[in-house]
Amino acid sequence: MIGVDIGTTSTKAVLFKKNGEAVYKSDVGYPLHSPNVAVAEQDPEEIFQAVITTIKDCVAKAGDGTIHFISFSAAMHSVIAIDENDQALTKCITWADNRSAKWADLIRKYHNGHAIYRNTGTPIHAMSPLSKIMWLENDHPEIAMKTKKYIGIKAYIFFRLFGQYVVDHSIASATGMMNLEKLTWDEAALNIVKITEEKLPKLVKTTKKFHDVNSKYAAEMGLDGEIPFIIGASDGVLSNVGVGAIEEGDVAVTIGTSGAVRTIIDQPRTDEKGRIFCYALTEKHWVIGGPVNNGGMILRWLKEALATSEVEVAKSLDKNPYDMLTEIAADVPAGANGLLFHPFLAGERAPFWNPNMRGSFIGLSLTHEKKHMIRAVLEGVMFNLYSVLIALNEVMDTSIHTVKATGGFSRSPLWRQMMADIFDLEVSIPQSYESSCLGACVLGMYANGEIDDFSHVTSMIGTTFTHTPEVETRKTYKELMAIFIRTSRILEKEYEQLSKLQR
Template identity: 55%
Template structure:
């Protein structure tokens, strides 16, 4: 009987499940979406029960569509979005929604920690001090929701919630834990200083386990509900960022992965924890011998969507009439404008920013706007701004690892030839696009093979991931960007002095309405 493996990625907007054979070939997939709720300004929450049901439904759908014998499924391995936190009571009932990485309400507490001990704490935990962090969100719950804080037995993430439902145990893998701001990445135990800042004890967090940990004997009723054997092995897996690198074959020294979807990130793998003296990059665990360092950005595809909605009604109308993708028309229009947008720059910080500035108050701006600029120049400048900001993260990474040997692309942007080419031109690097279905799901499956002893080394991924296309940098366009990038970087630093002032004004204005 042929054997299969299932990679499940519990994401911010959906849960995806992909069925692979043991050579990494995809056979079937399913995706179940759920909303991101914004009940008040700055909030970004989800219903954990809804996500649990999405996990079960995605597995059930894949098994039903594939029609494989349930005993042919060798294991299920998990990826999950980082930084979620849920307060639960003694019975395991959620006292709060799942507070996601996009939630900004803990910003005042993040700033306080930054001032008191921010850089030193970051160097121990590998997680920059920012409102995305469970550490700062627990502080927010403690101060803003004291009644809930007193009732809380555990603070857990979304994958922990799922595994508690499946195996009645609170466990967290080292990878997810290393993105909480609460784990000491050198001792691989909960950090005493971080716990003191949060006002909690280690007993209020889950049991720490390696990313290769295996679980069996799921409740037969749950197994039957998902169409799987109750004896199938579950691999706890890692976080989505680490597994995306694995899934696109960016695990060797000098290999860098760029992911741009709604948000974005740039990451590379090292053989030991590495932090940045300036606090610009994260450091998260993949396995005991693999650490992923890099930086996430808030402003990726969501800024392109803002451009579509606010600037591109003409393209949206034509696309609807011709049954086309509006983004194809937008990028075609962008491609008609010269590199550098004739001296127009755009800082894409529409929703604050994580790397490299880690400033929740950052705001967007056009600079250099003149009479000769048209709508198309602004459109191109927006896309260039997204990519220049990610390049700034690469510059921080280069101080730690040197110039990358290879850049591999994943996420929605990898489908756009115009976007990929712009990245190649700005980075001055070839951009390799792998033939892969869902990188985090494949990464989870490969980690599962490693956990099960089916492969001896994660480098075996090279046999499973082939390159679909390569974008080569254009030297002339690259020279244009080399002139503009120093201006872009200097401006981003100058604007930092005014971000807080403009945010204060915006908040006052909102309160007046």
């Protein structure tokens, strides 16, 4: 079976055996076009070609083995405007694009935004297609008047492959326009942006199977045209499945380019304070949690902005520069000698939902060196994720007892231990790092009736690394965490003023 994950920076396809063993992975990257701080777009055709290439690679690797099905995971919140001739009028506008921030603010203040959030489960923010479509409809009428459909990247892929505009309940629940209870497009949300549901794709279950893939692309991928394609769900909810965070009290934490904290529940639920999302997995499984903008991208910024000399040393030693950064951080005591870092370089989603948040080093003194700054940056990402966990814990009926972590960061023993100490919980990391692809395949098995529930995944994820909190370190982090949260709130207005000056 093949799991395909259409991500923000690359598309990955993984060929799995039925026991969960990863046989082969193909990964094709593509650029994120960000000419200024507000824009974050991609070329949908580049992404489509990446999907074709990665599947083709996996099929070739399978040889004579039978591909049972192909199932999909995809990043959320993207928007592409499509014209009457089924051509893209815009690039793929990603979750990180902030040009609709003004309209998100207007929805929140003047269009009963909190009620829309309670109906749809998506906090009012520039990330959401609700805000993006309102921006296009109002600020770009030259595009809006030509638009037949507003779709996301997975709907674009499936139209190219099957000639139908469809969106699964999971991706749709992240648009801010799908009613969680009715599983239909939400009338109040559509009234705000003044569009009808005809301008959106058809809603389908995450287990929906498609046959008869376009013969041209089937031949290009080396596929039998009858192999079922399962539309699947979003990358976030499938990551929970892929790491085995499927029981009450299990929380999945992912740090890729961005990051998220999530748990699975059996019916939709939102937060009175509006801090968390609620997205669909199946009609019986829902995922609540919070996303952060600032995950692995902060480490990339650190490498490029503050560690050029360390990068050169790493090159000379034929060493991964990120490994060198974490080694430097490991030489510094927990808490970086009282230095904090707010990692809000790309604004922030949960728990603040404020695109104007900005970053800061707090507590710098003459005793601090670059190594302390490196340590503080890594800790700042974890502190921010923990603030999301606090919000999630307040909404859940069951207390959190286990964290299952995934994403590129989970390869680092330092970050894994840092998470255990800051969260004050046992942290386990599955052997397989491709949790969204594995989750897509488990959902595919569920769609095919091969398994009755998701608990089967526990036999598929392999061995895990486990980290437990260290007592003294935990005490240090608890004291610093209170300062981190307090200063984040205190500085919100100042960050907004600074972001206006930057624009």
